[in-house]
Amino acid sequence: MFASLFILLFIAHLLSDYALQTDHQAEHKALRTWKGYKALAVHAGTHVAVSAVLLGLGGLLLGLSLTPLVALAALLWIGGSHAFVDRRWPVTWWMTHTGSEEWIGRGGAAHVDQTAHVAALGIAAMVMAAL
Template sequence: MFATLFILLYVAHLVSDYALQTDQQSDRKALRTAAGWRALLSHAGTHVIVSAVALGAGTALLALPLTLPAASAVLVWVGLSHGAIDRRWPVRWWMENTGSRSFYRAGGAPFVDQTAHVTALALAALVAAA
């Protein structure tokens, strides 16, 4: 069940981050303003909705034994972890404090950002499958 949950969450992530994220959300979600918080919350909300659809489809079509409490916990984690990572400062802090300053300056932040998102999804799938 872990692999199936992870794939469903990963596809939902790709759809939400690339197909459904607007330029405005991308440009503003890290701003420390009301507009920044609106952009971040709408983007994280998209992740929650698309992930809910993916988990619902997986449960209905693949007969996944995913309980409502487990699915709810996964969706809360998806929203919170995605929102935290997308503030951008956690990725910058990580890179500057773990020996990756040069990689950050060379444009490596998007790679570390996506690694953080995928790791969060793997943790969610692992806990839900346990």
């Protein structure tokens, strides 16, 4: 069940981070302003909504059995972890403190950002499969 859950969450992530994220969200979601927090909330909410739809379809079409409480906890984790990483400062902090500061300016932050998101999805899928 882990693999199915992970794939569904990964597809939801790709849809939400690339196909459904607006330029406005991408540009403003890290700002510490009302506009920034709103853009971040809508973007994280998109992740939660798309993940919920795909988990629901997984339950219907693939027979994945998730209790509502486990699914809700996973969706809260997905939204919260995504919003945290997308503030951008956690990625910058990580790269600065792990010897990758020069790579920030060469596009490395986007790779670390995506790695953090995918790791969070893996954690969600693992916990859901275990419960």
